[in-house]
Amino acid sequence: QRQLVFYLDLVSHFKKARQSSWFKHGMEFLETFKTATGTYMFPSHFMQNRKDTAYQSAMGLGENRRKKVALKIESTFRMLLIKKRLGMY
Numbered sequence: 492q493r494q495l496v497f498y499l500d501l502v503s504h505f506k507k508a509r510q511s512s513w514f515k516h517g518m519e520f521l522e523t524f525k526t527a528t529g530t531y532m533f534p535s536h537f538m539q540n541r542k543d544t545a546y547q548s549a550m551g552l553g554e555n556r557r558k559k560v561a562l563k564i565e566s567t568f569r570m571l572l573i574k575k576r577l578g579m580y
Contacts, residue, residue: 492537493536493537493539495517495520495521495537496521496533496537496538496566496569498517499514499517499518499521499573500569500572500573502514503572503573503576503577504576509576509577518573518577521533521570524566526563530563530566530567531563531566531567531569531570532559532562532563532566533562533566533569535562537566538562538565538566538569
Protein backbone atom coordinates (compact mmCIF):
# COMPACT_ATOMS: atom_id res chain seq x y z
CA GLN A 492 0.00 0.00 0.00
CA ARG A 493 2.92 2.32 0.63
CA GLN A 494 3.65 2.72 -3.08
CA LEU A 495 0.03 2.62 -4.29
CA VAL A 496 -0.38 6.39 -4.69
CA PHE A 497 2.80 6.65 -6.68
CA TYR A 498 2.03 3.68 -8.93
CA LEU A 499 -1.47 4.99 -9.64
CA ASP A 500 -0.03 8.41 -10.39
CA LEU A 501 2.58 6.92 -12.70
CA VAL A 502 0.28 4.62 -14.69
CA SER A 503 -2.55 7.16 -14.88
CA HIS A 504 -0.81 8.49 -17.99
CA PHE A 505 -1.77 5.35 -19.90
CA LYS A 506 -5.30 4.63 -21.09
CA LYS A 507 -4.92 0.85 -20.92
CA ALA A 508 -3.74 1.04 -17.31
CA ARG A 509 -6.60 3.37 -16.33
CA GLN A 510 -9.05 0.81 -17.68
CA SER A 511 -7.62 -2.06 -15.62
CA SER A 512 -9.48 -3.45 -12.64
CA TRP A 513 -6.32 -3.01 -10.54
CA PHE A 514 -6.30 0.73 -11.24
CA LYS A 515 -10.03 1.10 -10.58
CA HIS A 516 -9.80 -0.78 -7.28
CA GLY A 517 -6.82 1.33 -6.26
CA MET A 518 -8.73 4.52 -6.95
CA GLU A 519 -11.73 3.24 -4.99
CA PHE A 520 -9.42 2.50 -2.09
CA LEU A 521 -7.89 5.99 -2.19
CA GLU A 522 -11.39 7.49 -2.23
CA THR A 523 -11.88 6.06 1.26
CA PHE A 524 -9.45 8.74 2.48
CA LYS A 525 -11.65 11.61 1.28
CA THR A 526 -12.49 14.01 4.09
CA ALA A 527 -15.84 15.65 4.80
CA THR A 528 -14.53 18.85 3.21
CA GLY A 529 -13.65 17.11 -0.07
CA THR A 530 -9.91 17.01 0.46
CA TYR A 531 -7.85 13.85 0.88
CA MET A 532 -5.73 12.70 3.81
CA PHE A 533 -3.70 9.60 3.08
CA PRO A 534 -1.83 7.87 5.90
CA SER A 535 1.61 9.41 6.29
CA HIS A 536 3.40 6.23 5.25
CA PHE A 537 1.68 6.46 1.83
CA MET A 538 3.55 9.69 1.10
CA GLN A 539 7.00 8.97 2.50
CA ASN A 540 10.00 9.52 0.28
CA ARG A 541 12.44 6.67 0.15
CA LYS A 542 15.97 7.05 -1.07
CA ASP A 543 15.94 3.63 -2.73
CA THR A 544 13.15 4.48 -5.18
CA ALA A 545 13.27 6.46 -8.39
CA TYR A 546 9.95 8.19 -7.66
CA GLN A 547 10.13 11.13 -5.30
CA SER A 548 6.91 12.49 -3.85
CA ALA A 549 7.91 15.77 -2.26
CA MET A 550 6.23 18.70 -3.92
CA GLY A 551 8.98 21.05 -2.82
CA LEU A 552 6.72 23.80 -1.54
CA GLY A 553 8.78 24.25 1.59
CA GLU A 554 6.09 22.61 3.67
CA ASN A 555 6.88 20.98 6.97
CA ARG A 556 6.18 17.38 6.05
CA ARG A 557 5.60 16.46 9.69
CA LYS A 558 2.47 18.59 9.91
CA LYS A 559 -0.95 17.25 8.99
CA VAL A 560 -1.73 20.19 6.73
CA ALA A 561 1.26 19.30 4.52
CA LEU A 562 0.03 15.72 4.27
CA LYS A 563 -3.47 16.90 3.40
CA ILE A 564 -2.15 19.27 0.72
CA GLU A 565 0.00 16.64 -0.93
CA SER A 566 -2.64 13.91 -0.68
CA THR A 567 -5.25 16.16 -2.28
CA PHE A 568 -2.81 17.32 -4.95
CA ARG A 569 -1.92 13.75 -5.95
CA MET A 570 -5.54 12.62 -6.06
CA LEU A 571 -6.71 15.61 -8.10
CA LEU A 572 -3.79 15.18 -10.50
CA ILE A 573 -4.76 11.56 -11.13
CA LYS A 574 -8.42 12.51 -11.49
CA LYS A 575 -7.51 15.21 -13.99
CA ARG A 576 -5.83 12.57 -16.15
CA LEU A 577 -9.03 10.55 -15.93
CA GLY A 578 -10.99 13.53 -17.26
CA MET A 579 -12.80 14.03 -13.96
CA TYR A 580 -11.58 17.66 -13.62
